[in-house]
Amino acid sequence: MVSSLRKIYFMHAPRFIDHIYQFYRDGFKNMTVGVTLWAIVLIKLFIMFAILRVFFFPNYLNSHFDTQKDKADHVRNELIEKSNVVKTDKK
Numbered sequence: 497m498v499s500s501l502r503k504i505y506f507m508h509a510p511r512f513i514d515h516i517y518q519f520y521r522d523g524f525k526n527m528t529v530g531v532t533l534w535a536i537v538l539i540k541l542f543i544m545f546a547i548l549r550v551f552f553f554p555n556y557l558n559s560h561f562d563t564q565k566d567k568a569d570h571v572r573n574e575l576i577e578k579s580n581v582v583k584t585d586k587k
Contacts, residue, residue: 524530557567 561567561570
């Protein structure tokens with residue numbers, strides 16, 4: 497019984513995936529306002545991740561530590577300290 501259900505599922509799965517693909521393809525093909533909105537979204541993402549990252553998120557570890565071991569020790573100590581603060585706040 498189980499093997500016959502698997503056969504039926506796998507026979508229909510590619511057709512199901514094809515229907516999903518056609519749905520999205522036709523939807524994007526017939527968009528009018530959506531193209532503009534997607535362009536705005538992509539421009540915003542580019543600004544957030546490519547431009548703002550440079551100015552607001554400097555590479556702290558590279559500027560303060562020389563070796564990989566020093567960087568790893570700093571991250572480990574910060575994580576341990578933060579977890580201890582959370583544990584003491586809960587009590």
